[in-house]
Amino acid sequence: MTTPVDSSAVVDLLGALAYAELTAFDRLAEDARMAPTLSGRAALARMAAAEIGHHGRLTERLGELGVDPGEAMAPFVRALDAFHESTRxxxxxxxLVKAYVGDGLATDFYREIAALLPDPDRALVLEVLADTGYADFAVREVRAAIKAxxxxxxxxxxxxxRLVGEAMSQSQAVIAEHDRLAELIIGGTxxxxxxxxxxxxxxxxHTERMKVLGLNP
Structure with a gap:
């Protein structure tokens, strides 16, 4: 990568993603209690465990960069909490649809930005964005329910x-409030x-994911 990346922008991205992974853990653990079967509950519990593992990898990297993980995550708490409160x-x-569609959209957004980063941060972001098995699980469950x-x-x-509308609004708000992320995205694209x-x-x-679920985008 020829264009240098502001280290502060990297910290912003890792902080946003670290908090996103922490909230994903909270949400999956909560959603697991709504599962109609024990196998479904166990599946979500395993995925929640994977998310908290990702959170740990990101906070470890922030520490290596000399940044307090809590301070790096703090600027993104309000926007991400607002999204989850409005789409509970x-x-x-x-x-299941929220995790597959909403999280999928966020994953695409972070993956696009990751392409603008140098290694090892690019590799780390792509690693934590890897599918934990949730996608196939959600598709099977939703399609079976629709059939019935x-x-x-x-x-x-x-x-x-509704999910995609809320997600896009919150993403735009985050970028507008964080100049270094905005500069990274605009400069990189x-x-x-x-x-x-x-x-x-x-x-x-997003449109393709909705179709895979058997829903109209």
Whole structure:
């Protein structure tokens, strides 16, 4: 990578992702209690364990950079908590769709930014974004439920669209409030048209996920 990356921007990204992984652990552990079967509960518990492992890897790296992990995460707490409060699932299936669609969109966003980083941080971000097995599990559960109840697709499609709207709004707010991240993204993609293409790629991936679930994007 020829263009130097501001180390403060790297810290911002790792801090945002570390808090995202911590909240993912909290949410999966909570959603596991809504599981209709013990096997489903166990599956989510294993995934929650993977997320807290990712959180540990990120906080370890922040420590190596001489940064307090709590201080690095703090600026992102309000936005991420606001997103999760406004999209709290009321059912097991809503929780699965949120994790698959909402987290998938966030993963695409972080993966795009990771491509702009030098190693070892690029490799670390890609490592913690790797699928923990949740995607296939969510698809199987949601598609089976849809097959059994024809009323579900409409309701879950609306839920999925709400999730992406909230996620995009919060992502834009985070970027607007953190100049170093904005500079990293704009500089890495070339210009504002590059940012627009990045958003188009993320939106296209979201549309494909909704279709994989059997829902209308």
């Amino acid at each position: 699932p009321s059912t097991w299936l809503e929780g 109840d024809r009323k579900l697709p409409g309701r879950l499609s609306l839920w999925g669209r 070339g210009d504002l048209s590059g940012v627009a293409r990045l958003i188009e790629r993320i939106t296209a991936a």
